[in-house]
Amino acid sequence: MGAEIARHLARRGARVAVHYHGSAAAALELTDELAHGARAFRADLSTPDGPGALLAACEQDGMSPDAVVHAAASFLRRPLATTTAEEWDGVMALNLRALFLLARDYGSLRGGRGGQIVAIADSGARELWPGYLAHCVSKAGVLTLVQALAKAMAPKFRVNAVVPGPVLLPEGVSSAEREAIRGRTLLGRLGEPRHVAEAVEFLLACDYATGAILDITGGAHLWRSEKG
Numbered sequence: 001m002g003a004e005i006a007r008h009l010a011r012r013g014a015r016v017a018v019h020y021h022g023s024a025a026a027a028l029e030l031t032d033e034l035a036h037g038a039r040a041f042r043a044d045l046s047t048p049d050g051p052g053a054l055l056a057a058c059e060q061d062g063m064s065p066d067a068v069v070h071a072a073a074s075f076l077r078r079p080l081a082t083t084t085a086e087e088w089d090g091v092m093a094l095n096l097r098a099l100f101l102l103a104r105d106y107g108s109l110r111g112g113r114g115g116q117i118v119a120i121a122d123s124g125a126r127e128l129w130p131g132y133l134a135h136c137v138s139k140a141g142v143l144t145l146v147q148a149l150a151k152a153m154a155p156k157f158r159v160n161a162v163v164p165g166p167v168l169l170p171e172g173v174s175s176a177e178r179e180a181i182r183g184r185t186l187l188g189r190l191g192e193p194r195h196v197a198e199a200v201e202f203l204l205a206c207d208y209a210t211g212a213i214l215d216i217t218g219g220a221h222l223w224r225s226e227k228g
């Protein structure tokens with residue numbers, strides 16, 4: 001998803017700083033593919049210092065981002081009964097705390113120049129799937145954090161969120177599960193990465209949007225067992 005957002009914005013003229021953690025080869029391949037002098041930067045965003053180090057590395061390389069898109073996340077499948085404290089903390093650190101730290105340090109670095117942030121949430125934040133308890137709570141936190149940041153960072157910064165529905169399903173999802181997921185959208189189909197990238201582009205371009213939460217879920221966040 002992050003790669004597709006990067007491609008989409010690069011096609012529209014953005015110079016993209018690609019962040020990666022473990023996928024160095026894929027990130028370098030992507031920067032080669034993108035035009036406009038894209039660069040790749042490694043950071044572990046789950047650590048307290050990772051987000052700040054990433055922004056500092058961009059600055060040192062002469063890239064002071066006009067916008068930050070936070071898409072990195074885990075997708076821990078774990079029900080309440082078996083979620084450990086360490087797993088809970090790990091999910092919150094990457095999915096939620098990293099956004100807070102990025103915003104804090106981005107605000108300091110950019111100061112009066114301002115900027116904008118788009119966070120990628122998940123329709124799990126609305127649907128609260130019991131099998132992904134920590135994940136869903138972290139993404140619900142992203143939605144609240146985005147609105148709190150929009151208030152805290154106004155008027156120089158705009159902070160918004162996209163809430164994707166089912167797009168790229170994790171490995172190991174059976175065809176029956178896939179059908180069930182597809183069936184729980186109002187549009188009866190899975191989304192594509194470009195749908196999320198287009199929503200990011202819209203929020204970046206619409207300079208009266210802040211604190212906005214854009215659901216691009218095919219209606220999954222509104223699904224209920226009886227449509228009638």
Ligand SMILES: NC(=O)c1ccc[n+]([C@@H]2O[C@H](COP(=O)([O-])OP(=O)(O)OC[C@H]3O[C@@H](n4cnc5c(N)ncnc54)[C@H](OP(=O)(O)O)[C@@H]3O)[C@@H](O)[C@H]2O)c1
Pocket residue numbers: 001002019020021022023024043044045046070071072073074094120121122123163164165166167168169
């Ligand atoms: N896929 C969907 O259908 C879907 C639906 C709703 C919402 N979303 C949301 O959309 C976003 C992208 O989803 P995706 O499916 O593209 O996810 P993905 O393929 O699992 O990619 C997750 C990314 O997070 C990075 N990451 C993992 N651990 C990290 C760490 N400790 N520090 C820094 N980066 C780390 C990974 O980087 P490396 O590979 O370099 O390690 C990877 O690029 C996520 O926020 C997800 O919750 C996805």
